[in-house]
Amino acid sequence: xxxxxxxxxxxxxxxxxxxxxxxxxxxxxxxxxxxxxxxxxxxxxxxxxxxxxxxxxxxxxxxxxxxxxxxxxxxxxxxxxxxxxxxxxxxxxxxxxxxxxxxxxxxxxxxxxxxxxxxxxxxxxxxxxxxxxxxxxxxxxxxxxxxxxxxxxxxxxxxxxxxxxxxxxxxxxxxxxxxxxxxxxxxxxxxxxxxxxxxxxxxxxxxxxxxxxxxxxxxxxxxxxxxxxxxxxxxxxxxxxxxxxxxxxxxxxxxxxxxxxxxxxxxxxxxxxxxxxxxxxxxxxxxxxxxxxxxxxxxxxxxxxxxxxxxxxxxxxxxxxxxxxxxxxxxxxxxxxxxxxxxxxxxxxxxxxxxxxxxxxxxxxxxxxxxxxxxxxxxxxxxxxxxxxxxxxxxxxxxxxxxxxxxx
Numbered sequence: 001x002x003x004x005x006x007x008x009x010x011x012x013x014x015x016x017x018x019x020x021x022x023x024x025x026x027x028x029x030x031x032x033x034x035x036x037x038x039x040x041x042x043x044x045x046x047x048x049x050x051x052x053x054x055x056x057x058x059x060x061x062x063x064x065x066x067x068x069x070x071x072x073x074x075x076x077x078x079x080x081x082x083x084x085x086x087x088x089x090x091x092x093x094x095x096x097x098x099x100x101x102x103x104x105x106x107x108x109x110x111x112x113x114x115x116x117x118x119x120x121x122x123x124x125x126x127x128x129x130x131x132x133x134x135x136x137x138x139x140x141x142x143x144x145x146x147x148x149x150x151x152x153x154x155x156x157x158x159x160x161x162x163x164x165x166x167x168x169x170x171x172x173x174x175x176x177x178x179x180x181x182x183x184x185x186x187x188x189x190x191x192x193x194x195x196x197x198x199x200x201x202x203x204x205x206x207x208x209x210x211x212x213x214x215x216x217x218x219x220x221x222x223x224x225x226x227x228x229x230x231x232x233x234x235x236x237x238x239x240x241x242x243x244x245x246x247x248x249x250x251x252x253x254x255x256x257x258x259x260x261x262x263x264x265x266x267x268x269x270x271x272x273x274x275x276x277x278x279x280x281x282x283x284x285x286x287x288x289x290x291x292x293x294x295x296x297x298x299x300x301x302x303x304x305x306x307x308x309x310x311x312x313x314x315x316x317x318x319x320x321x322x323x324x325x326x327x328x329x330x331x332x333x334x335x336x337x338x339x340x341x342x343x344x345x346x347x348x349x350x351x352x353x354x355x356x357x358x359x360x361x362x363x364x365x366x367x368x369x370x371x372x373x374x375x376x377x378x379x380x381x382x383x384x385x386x387x388x389x390x391x392x393x394x395x396x397x398x399x400x401x402x403x404x405x406x407x408x
Contacts (some may be wrong), residue, residue, distance in 0.1 A: 001027050013159035014099050014393075017147055018188055019144055019188065020136045020145070020151075020187050021140070022184065022346060023182050023343065023345070024082050024083075024086075024250070024267065025082070025083040025084025025085075025181075025182065025183070025190065025314055026083055027076045027077065027083060027180070027184030028074070028179065028181070028309065028310045029179045029312070030072075031062055031064055031067050031176070031177050032064070033061060033062045034060075035060050035062055036048075037058060037059065038060065043171060043172070044168075044169045044173070051083065051173050052130050052282075052298075054275075054277070055173065055174060055277070055297070055301075056276025056277070057173065057297055057298060057302075058188075058269050058274065058299065059298075059301070059315065060100065060176025060177075060179055060298060060300055061176050062161045062176065063161055065270050067177070068102055069101060069102050070102040070108045070112060071176060071178075072159070072177065072236075073096055073098075073155045073179045073291055074116070075179065076155060076179040076181035077094075077153055078116070078365075080153065080181040080182060080378040081116075081153070081182070084185070085354050085357045086289065086357070087361060088365075088368075089123075089364065090124070091113075091116075091118040091120065092151050093143060093149050093151075093152040093153070093169050094112060094118060094121050094122070094123040094124075094152070094153045094154075095120050095124060095125075095153070095154050095155070096108045096123075096124075096125045096156075097126045097127075097135065097154070097305040097386055098125055098127070098131075098132065098157050098304075099127060099158060099305060099334070100162060100304075101125055101127075103385065107125040108125050113153065114368060114372065115369075116364065116368060117364035117368030117371070118153075125201050128137065128200075128305075128331075128333075128337045129304060129333035129334030129335055129337055130302070130305060130333025130337075131198075131272070131331035131337040131354045132305035132330060132337075133156035133305045133307075133329075133331055134196065134198075134329050134331040135198055135331075135337070136154050136182070137193070137325070137345060138193070138339070140339060141192070141196070144184055144185075144314055147186075148186065149186075150198070151183065151185050151186070152183070153181060153183055154181065154182050154183075154309070155179060155181035156179065156303075156305035156308065156309045157178075157180075157305070157306055158178065158179070159308045160177055160178045160233075160303065160306040161175065161177050162397050163202075163210050164233055165229055167188065170235060170292050171233050171235050172395045173226050174332075175233075176207065176300050176303050177303065177306075177308075178299035178300060179310075180307075180308070180309025180310040180311075181309060189218055190346075192344065192346065194258075194261075194342040194343060195256075195258035195342045196258075196340065197251045197254045197258065197340045197341075198339045199338050199339065200289070200335050200336065200337045201335070202335065204239070207236045207239045207334075208233075208234070208235045208240055208333075208334035208336070209233070209334060210231065211229075211230050211234075211235050212230065212231055215360070219226070222279040231276075232377055238357060239337070241275065241278065244278045245281040245285065246334045248271060248278070248282040248332065248340075249282055249286045250285075252269065252330055252340045252341035254340065255340040255341060257271055257326070257344070261326055264290060266292065266327065266383070267292075267325035267330055268292060268293075268306050268325065269286075269294070269328045269329075270294045271311075271329075271330045272302075272307050272330065272331040273297040273300065274333070276295060276298075279293050279295055283403045294311045294312070295311070296311050305331075308331055312329070323344065323346055325345045326344050326345075327342070328341065328342055328343075329343065344373035354397075372376060
C-alpha cells in the first residue's frame with residue numbers, strides 16, 4: 001500500500017527500484033449544463049439557502065443527452081495527453097475510476113483506449129466509489145515503480161445524475177457530473193507519488209449504495225424499502241458524515257508518516273469534494289488552516305471519483321502548486337472505502353516539440369476512428385463471406401494487416 005517510513009523528517013523513504021511515478025499531464029471536462037440550487041427548488045422541496053448552509057454547494061454540472069462517463073473521460077484524457085505532450089501509443093495502462101460506468105462490461109477504460117488509439121495499453125475500470133481515483137492512481141504508480149510499465153493514464157469520470165432519485169432531497173442536491181485525468185510517467189528523478197494508504201470497512205456497505213443487477217438483496221437494512229430503488233443511490237447522510245470526518249485526518253497522517261513527512265510539510269490538501277462542512281472538520285482534526293484545502297464544491301457539487309482530479313487540475317491552473325511542494329490527496333465514500341496519498345510535485349520534461357506532438361495525436365484519434373469503422377465493416381462482411389467460404393474475407397485480412405501495422 002506504499003513504501004515503509006524511515007521516520008519523520010525531510011528525506012523521502014527509500015525506493016529500491018530507483019524509479020519514481022511523476023504526474024506530467026492533467027486535464028478535466030465538465031458538462032456545459034449548469035443546475036443551480038434555484039433550479040432544484042422546482043424539482044424538490046428545497047431552496048438555495050438551505051442547500052448552501054448544509055453543503056456549501058451553489059450549482060453542479062449535469063451531463064447532456066450525448067454526454068456520458070466515457071465521453072467526458074475521453075475529453076479529460078485528451079487534455080492530459082496534451083499537457084504531457086505524449087502520444088496515445090506511448091501509454092502502457094489506462095485506468096478509469098468510476099461508479100457510473102458506460103456498461104457493466106466492457107470497461108469504460110477500454111472504450112477510451114480505443115477512441116484514443118492507445119493500441120499498446122491495457123485498460124480496466126476500478127470501483128471504489130468516491131475513493132476510487134486515489135486507489136487507481138496508486139495502482140498505476142505502483143506499476144510504474146515496479147518497472148512493469150512506464151506511462152499510465154488515470155481517469156476519474158462520473159455521470160452521477162443518472163443514478164440519482166430526483167425525488168430524494170437527501171441525495172439529488174449533492175451530486176454532479178464531470179471527469180478529470182492525470183498522466184503518470186516513470187523517471188529516475190526523486191519525487192512524484194510518495195506514499196498511499198488504502199482502507200476499507202465493508203460493514204458500512206449499506207450506508208451509501210446503488211443496488212443493481214446481481215445484488216444479493218436490494219433491501220438495505222436501515223432503509224425504508226419504499227425509499228430504495230434499483231439502480232438509484234441511497235445514502236445515510238449522517239453516518240457517512242461521521243465516517244468521513246473521522247478518516248480524513250487519520251489517513252492523511254498515516255500517509256505522511258509513510259512518506260517521512262509531517263502535516264507542516266504540506267503545501268496543499270486536495271480532498272474529495274463531498275461537503276464543505278466535512279472539509280472544515282478535517283481542518284480542525286489536522287490543526288491546519290482551511291485555506292490549505294482545495295475546495296470547488298460550490299461550483300461542481302460531489303462528482304464522486306472525478307472530484308479529486310478536477311480540483312487538482314484547477315489548483316494547478318490557479319498556480320497553487322509549485323515544484324517541490326508536498327500535497328495530499330484524500331478520497332472517501334461508499335464501501336466504505338477511503339484512501340490518502342502524498343505527492344511531491346516536480347516538473348519532468350516529456351515528449352517531442354509540442355506542435356509536432358499535437359499533430360501526431362490528432363492523427364492517432366483519426367486513425368482510431370477509421371480503425372473502428374473498418375473493424376465493424378469487416379465483421380459484417382465476414383458474416384456474409386463465412387456463409388459461402390470457410391476462409392476469411394478480404395476486409396478481415398485488411399483489418400488484421402492494419403492492426404499489425406499499428407502495433408509495429
